[in-house]
Amino acid sequence: MAKITAGVGSSHVPLLGVAVDQGKWQDDYFGPIFAGYEWTREWEKAEKPDVVILVYNDHASAFDANIIPTFAIGCGESYKPADEGWGPRNVPDVEGHADLAWHIAQSLILDEFDMTIINEMDVDHGLTVPMSMMFGQPEKWPCKVVPLAVNVVTYPVPSGNRCWALGEAIARAVESFPEDLNVQIWGTGGMSHQLQGPRAGLLNREWDNKFLDALEADNDDVRHIPHIEYLRETGSEGIEMVMWLIMRGALGQKVKRLHRHYHIPCSNTAIGHIVLAPA
């Protein structure tokens, strides 16, 4: 039986990918950010997940303004890194797990989550930066990936409550997959940041840390934070944190915190990172 054994939350700032690709990750600016991921890189080597369900958002790479799926699941065999205007990142292709992905997609639809299914797409920094942060620079990624793309760009985006419930449904779907698989779920994006308008550059250390505390709690209060609170407190792009709730919802009521890291700034953004296991 497949099982979700851990959840990881992480920012996915594109500049982190640049730092890895250009070997700058130990310099004065990036050193303190990457130091907070060292624990996780060692832990992942020991955990050896077979599959990561990677919750992220596409940044106008695979999806243009034409088609806007709220929740989309990648059911393909593999995905190439996207050209986001600078040429594709020089990272390995991402190998999918089509059997598990199709199983999750079908189960979710029966469970009344009407997913969009994607067979072919390129994956942008939202997906490849967390891979680099957790796995470094291997020649081949050490696990398969089920990409789960969430619309957090065009409003209304899904509520925190809906994201949490989707996480619960994903956990049920994984548990009904017959093969023995060690599955992790990652929620990415955030933390506080605003990339647009005169208010750009907003960061909120206090609120971000309250959010991390809430993820560790033995209750689900965090699912009820309304969009307007994320937007007022953490900037227009801070809304990406709803994606962390899909991860948290999949872990069950009680969790154990294994690791946590917070750093300001990385480019325009506050970096947050947490590793949780079902307790």
Next chain:
Amino acid sequence: MKQNIHEYLAELEDIPGTRIYTAARARKGYWINQFAMSLMKGDNRERFKANERAYLDEWKISEEAKQALLARDYNTLLDLGGNVYFLSKLFSTDGLSFAEAVSTMTEYSFPEYRDMMLKGGRSPEGNRSIKGGY
């Protein structure tokens, strides 16, 4: 938990210095964003750089938006329905980092903006609500 759509949308307009990418903006800026998306292809980037005006004239974009695109006036483009993730294709076509392009929308020069970020970023204090002023 269900919220009335009109109340929901009204709240989104109550944030200082911010243009939330609502359906109304997405409709208004559709071709601005699709133009920007086209710059993901190297050939299109070259054609745009060779003659920006001629390339823009291939798209169903208003004259006001074309002028804003030529001037890289990103705040006006947000008002006209541009979205930053689409407009970022123009940042990279220009060889600008995300942070540098973002800084042009603020009151700061890029070095000042970078400095603000190193000091912990812009405070939410007084920046949360237009009506409430908190």
